[in-house]
Amino acid sequence: MRVRLFALLLLLSCGAVVGLAQAASTLEAVKQRGHLRCGVSQGLPGFSTPDGSGGWTGLDVDFCRAVAAAVLGDADKVRFAALSAKERFTALQSGEVDLLARNTTWTLSRDAELGFHFVGVLFYDGQGFMVPKELGVTSVAELDGATICSNAGTTTELNLADWFRARGMDYQPVVFEKSDEVAAAYDAGRCDAYTTDRASLYAQRNKLKNPDAHVILPELISKEPLGPLVRRGDDQWFSIVKWTLYVLIGAEELGLTSANVEEQRQRSRHPEVQRLLSVNGNSGQGLGLGPDWAYNIIRQVGNYGELYQRNLGRAPLGIERGLNALYTDGGLMYAPPFR
Amino acid sequence: MLQALLLAAVLGAIVWMFGNALDNLARQGIASGFGFWNERAGFAIATSLIEYSETSTYGRAFLVGLLNTLLVSALGVVFATVLGFLIGIARLSPNWLIRQWAAAYIELVRNVPLLLQIFFWYFAVLRPLPQPRHSIELLGLAYLNNRGLYLPKPILEPGFGWLSAALLLGLVGCLLWLRRARREAGSDRGLRYWLIAGLLLLAPAAAVSLAVGLPLGWELPEFRRFNFRGGLVLSPEFVALLTALSTYTAAFIAEIVRAGIQSVSQGQREAAYSLGLSPGQTLRHVVLPQAMRVIVPPLTNQYLNLTKNSSLAAAIAYPDLVSVFAGTVLNQTGQAVEVIGVTMAVYLTISLVIAALMNWYNRRVALVER
Numbered sequence: 001m002r003v004r005l006f007a008l009l010l011l012l013s014c015g016a017v018v019g020l021a022q023a024a025s026t027l028e029a030v031k032q033r034g035h036l037r038c039g040v041s042q043g044l045p046g047f048s049t050p051d052g053s054g055g056w057t058g059l060d061v062d063f064c065r066a067v068a069a070a071v072l073g074d075a076d077k078v079r080f081a082a083l084s085a086k087e088r089f090t091a092l093q094s095g096e097v098d099l100l101a102r103n104t105t106w107t108l109s110r111d112a113e114l115g116f117h118f119v120g121v122l123f124y125d126g127q128g129f130m131v132p133k134e135l136g137v138t139s140v141a142e143l144d145g146a147t148i149c150s151n152a153g154t155t156t157e158l159n160l161a162d163w164f165r166a167r168g169m170d171y172q173p174v175v176f177e178k179s180d181e182v183a184a185a186y187d188a189g190r191c192d193a194y195t196t197d198r199a200s201l202y203a204q205r206n207k208l209k210n211p212d213a214h215v216i217l218p219e220l221i222s223k224e225p226l227g228p229l230v231r232r233g234d235d236q237w238f239s240i241v242k243w244t245l246y247v248l249i250g251a252e253e254l255g256l257t258s259a260n261v262e263e264q265r266q267r268s269r270h271p272e273v274q275r276l277l278s279v280n281g282n283s284g285q286g287l288g289l290g291p292d293w294a295y296n297i298i299r300q301v302g303n304y305g306e307l308y309q310r311n312l313g314r315a316p317l318g319i320e321r322g323l324n325a326l327y328t329d330g331g332l333m334y335a336p337p338f339r
Numbered sequence: 340m341l342q343a344l345l346l347a348a349v350l351g352a353i354v355w356m357f358g359n360a361l362d363n364l365a366r367q368g369i370a371s372g373f374g375f376w377n378e379r380a381g382f383a384i385a386t387s388l389i390e391y392s393e394t395s396t397y398g399r400a401f402l403v404g405l406l407n408t409l410l411v412s413a414l415g416v417v418f419a420t421v422l423g424f425l426i427g428i429a430r431l432s433p434n435w436l437i438r439q440w441a442a443a444y445i446e447l448v449r450n451v452p453l454l455l456q457i458f459f460w461y462f463a464v465l466r467p468l469p470q471p472r473h474s475i476e477l478l479g480l481a482y483l484n485n486r487g488l489y490l491p492k493p494i495l496e497p498g499f500g501w502l503s504a505a506l507l508l509g510l511v512g513c514l515l516w517l518r519r520a521r522r523e524a525g526s527d528r529g530l531r532y533w534l535i536a537g538l539l540l541l542a543p544a545a546a547v548s549l550a551v552g553l554p555l556g557w558e559l560p561e562f563r564r565f566n567f568r569g570g571l572v573l574s575p576e577f578v579a580l581l582t583a584l585s586t587y588t589a590a591f592i593a594e595i596v597r598a599g600i601q602s603v604s605q606g607q608r609e610a611a612y613s614l615g616l617s618p619g620q621t622l623r624h625v626v627l628p629q630a631m632r633v634i635v636p637p638l639t640n641q642y643l644n645l646t647k648n649s650s651l652a653a654a655i656a657y658p659d660l661v662s663v664f665a666g667t668v669l670n671q672t673g674q675a676v677e678v679i680g681v682t683m684a685v686y687l688t689i690s691l692v693i694a695a696l697m698n699w700y701n702r703r704v705a706l707v708e709r
């Protein structure tokens with residue numbers, strides 16, 4: 001952490017050289033380097049977690065892979081940087097990563113003051129609470145006076161303070177840097193409740209000694225739209241990452257999957273499918289990408305529904321699509337037209 | 340002259356670096372400056388020596404973190420010193436078992452990374468303690484559970500100023516009496532001598548208490564739905580961090596003390612024994628005063644290390660400066676350059692103050708050449 005911050009100071013201070021280097025095209029830099037550098041969380045099943053053989057899995061991880069597929073034509077050309085909530089913004093500002101996909105909530109101040117652009121929403125979440133069943137608590141409103149564990153440097157910390165204050169309720173915060181530490185302390189009985197984004201709670205519950213002894217309370221106290229973000233000042237890169245997200249969502253709507261995209265490219269008569277897959281022309285031209293960019297994303301990584309199902313939808317997490325369903329199914333996932 | 344030039348050059352470079360950094364921040368659209376200092380922080384902090392709530396400012400949060408750092412460092416220095424001297428002396432004990440034990444302690448503690456030891460103590464403190472509902476009760480006044488040790492908290496009531504003044508007066512009177520008596524009577528330290536000393540110490544305070552009543556109340560911890568509220572709380576985070584810092588640094592201090600003692604020549608000790616001094620007296624009056632000259636400079640280093648190591652607090656949720664300010668505040672405001680700049684300046688200042696104090700002390704214990 002300290003090293004990274006120092007690096008930031010140096011980088012920021014080494015004057016025009018760096019200023020120019022940063023302003024230069026991220027796309028060119030990634031191509032030259034031959035791999036994408038992507039910031040993810042340190043171990044949150046469903047979003048990003050090391051799979052034991054040197055690789056990573058999760059929704060955020062798959063998003064990074066999709067960007068690599070679009071830009072480099074190979075979803076495996078990604079180096080993941082595991083970042084704590086506290087470290088993530090500095091890592092992106094200093095150029096240590098090209099892109100941050102780390103279950104990060106899109107807020108006004110992060111978008112406007114930190115020098116970032118959020119590209120959209122990859123997962124709609126909200127802040128929830130987990131408590132041991134034996135406490136007999138059934139609602140957040142009963143937590144007056146409770147000790148509550150959470151992560152430092154998150155929206156979680158702020159929502160918690162707001163929510164309790166607004167209701168004249170009292171609580172004792174215990175704030176750790178890493179999620180594993182939060183889970184360990186909660187498991188050791190240090191806190192009455194554990195609060196974070198609800199999907200993360202499902203993931204963290206599975207890390208406890210006895211997951212069945214804990215319940216996740218029904219209320220959500222906030223909106224947590226989690227999305228990928230990039231540095232400001234490189235519009236082309238911003239567009240590439242944004243449209244990678246839309247390809248994932250749009251592909252699901254168009255019925256394109258990793259299994260059928262090859263066949264669809266040859267057979268489909270659907271004009272939008274033809275356009276997206278560059279059957280005639282190059283849909284990636286405006287982005288500075290080759291004609292196969294969208295095809296590579298879908299072929300190598302899948303569409304949004306596949307990503308969701310593989311990482312969050314099936315056991316052990318089994319999280320319902322809810323707001324994350326396509327707009328045609330009553331959710332909020334919606335991609336602009338490919339035209 | 341050369342030094343002055345060098346200093347000017349370094350300062351110039353720093354100013355240039357910061358100026359450049361600000362330019363670059365502006366170009367990247369990152370907010371800069373200290374405008375955030377007076378903005379509402381919006382997050383809570385577990386333990387604070389001063390009044391603090393979610394509505395306080397980032398500046399206030401900075402102070403809370405700073406005080407927590409100073410608290411754990413100051414106490415850590417005291418405990419590490421006491422423990423370090425004891426173990427250092429034990430390391431040279433004529434008793435084989437004590438000697439080996441001290442050596443084993445030093446080897447073990449010095450060679451295990453500090454962060455690991457902090458986690459060890461944290462979970463060693465947390466795990467065996469009961470949930471709040473099954474707290475261990477101590478005399479109906481204090482309670483111990485895995486959320487901390489809850490003690491009655493003294494509440495100063497109006498009139499306390501008078502009591503403090505009276506206590507101070509008593510202390511001064513008592514010290515004066517001790518000095519006078521020592522000069523005059525030399526060895527006569529009978530019962531009468533101590534009685535008068537005690538009387539001088541307590542009489543003014545007693546008089547004030549009789550006049551205005553004892554201006555001191557107690558706030559007792561009281562059980563609510565989840566846990567005790569009120570009273571004075573020693574959190575597991577604080578205890579674990581303090582224990583880890585003290586025991587870790589003590590191992591290094593012990594080695595310094597051993598080296599210091601061994602630097603005093605054996606002849607001195609033999610001379611003291613032949614004058615009829617006991618081993619304890621020899622250590623206290625002959626060996627240690629000379630050893631201090633060797634001990635103090637490296638000891639300063641250990642104090643600095645301890646203070647800097649206290650920043651590992653973030654790992655176990657103790658709200659020190661790095662956790663609160665260089666952690667949460669940095670992340671909520673995103674102003675890395677300002678926040679890290681201030682944090683570095685604070686640690687530098689603390690280090691310089693410790694070094695200055697120790698230098699002053701060092702000059703006092705240094706051998707006066709005649």
Ligand SMILES: N[C@@H](CCC(=O)N[C@@H](CS)C(=O)NCC(=O)O)C(=O)O
Nearest residue numbers: 041042043085104105154155179200
């Ligand atoms: N969405 C929130 C919270 C994000 C967050 O850091 N959550 C933690 C708690 S689950 C986390 O992702 N930890 C994973 C890790 O540290 O590896 C934010 O953006 O501030």
